[in-house]
Amino acid sequence: MIFMGDKFPTQEHLKKKQNYKDIPRAGLITNPGSSMLNKTGTWKAFRPVFDAGKCINCMICYSVCPEEAVIVKDGKVSGVNLDYCKGCGICANECPVKAYEMKEESEFKK
């Protein structure tokens, strides 16, 4: 059993699922901020492919993305953080200049 001061979960714990005696009781999370370790990007079936050439930096995609996965640098959209993008396609749907194309995730796993 993990005791006070021990942190759960860490990157180490995510590599292999732990036995019931090796986790804190009651599902307690004792490592603050560890939700960042959970890469929800693996859930997506479609991936937004960004074309910087078409983008007019209107920031609509940035404001509507439910996961804050649109990356903005120096006032310009530079792409999508695929670790957290869940592939909902709202960015592609809302983009006024069609700068995003949703492609099946399987195309990238060949």
Place this chain on the structure above:
Amino acid sequence: MDTIQVSKSMRPMTGAQAVAEAMRQINPDVVAMYPITPQTPIIETFAKIVADGRASTEIIRVESEHSAMSATVGAAAAGARAMTATAANGLALMDEIVYIAASMRLPIVMPIANRALSGPINIHCDHSDTMNVRDSGWIQIYSETAQEAYEQMFLALKLAEHKDVLLPAMVCQDGFVTSHGVENVKIHDDETMKKFIGEYKPEYALLDVDNPVTYGPLQLQDYYFETKKQQVDAMKNAKRIFLEIGKELSQITGHDYGYFEKYEMDDAEAVLIAMNSTAGNIKAVVDKMRKEGKKVGMMKLRLFRPFPYEEIAEALKDVPVVGVFDRAESFGARPPLYGEIRNALFDLDKKPDMQSFVFGLGGRDIFSHQIEDAFNMLLDGKMTDETKYIGCRGC
């Protein structure tokens, strides 16, 4: 005429008042309150104690039992010693959070004045309310008298807070019969009881800002099962530690806290098993029938969750006939206590004959002659495969 010795610490009290007195001595940090008959005098008495400055508890007046248990869970997760009390439909309304309290491993203690669940609506005693949450993961301790209800509050608290247990506990007494009936109750010394329960130091507390934790996160196919297995182990520990803490409490009170009390069972040819106040009625009948030369005995079950299967089997292995008194029904199945006892006896090479009785639903009185009839049915070997409904017209 014999002189009755009344100690200064003996006071005439109802079961509800006795439990409130235990709460005064425990002085919990938080108590969430919502009234429901026949539990109300517990919180009413305790609220007066707090208003009079005799306990420093923060009282939260909530708008339902669902909120009462939610507030208690929140306070316990924050690191407080937290309590509430309820009965019947109040417990049913809490149900969702009752399970959450157990799965969050919060050592909440909740006195219960057992009352029939609606419907039809009824305010009187049976055990359908606590039987409804018997699989919730709470420890359940049953009390024959106000004295037991009072003392078992301390046993429950210390057991719930034990580091190898960390489970919530209900201390049950019969609604009206015990909760409103006045008995002489011996109140133990404040300092002794305070020392017995000790200071509560939660390992994880939401108010411990230097060590932030998340209580109650999502667990899906990946970890939910493992967390449930932890609860299974905690219940196993609770069974063992119950006896250890019971022995410690015996040193103070002089009373025994076994899983069950054996009354005239040594050479008994027929034994009745019951919980809560009816055990007292059965004892009186045992005394009468023993005087007439009939070898009858009684087992009063104190700990229903975790259930002491092996110990019950051992205690009943030489008893020819066992009758089980359930004050609750399990529709379409065998009554809850009978089912457990039958389960416990399965491993015996020589199994006792059994008879199921259901009595007292909705507060229907049970009389000595009916208990005597039940004993005679067992002694005469007239057991049946069907449950016998004592006192139900037409049965």
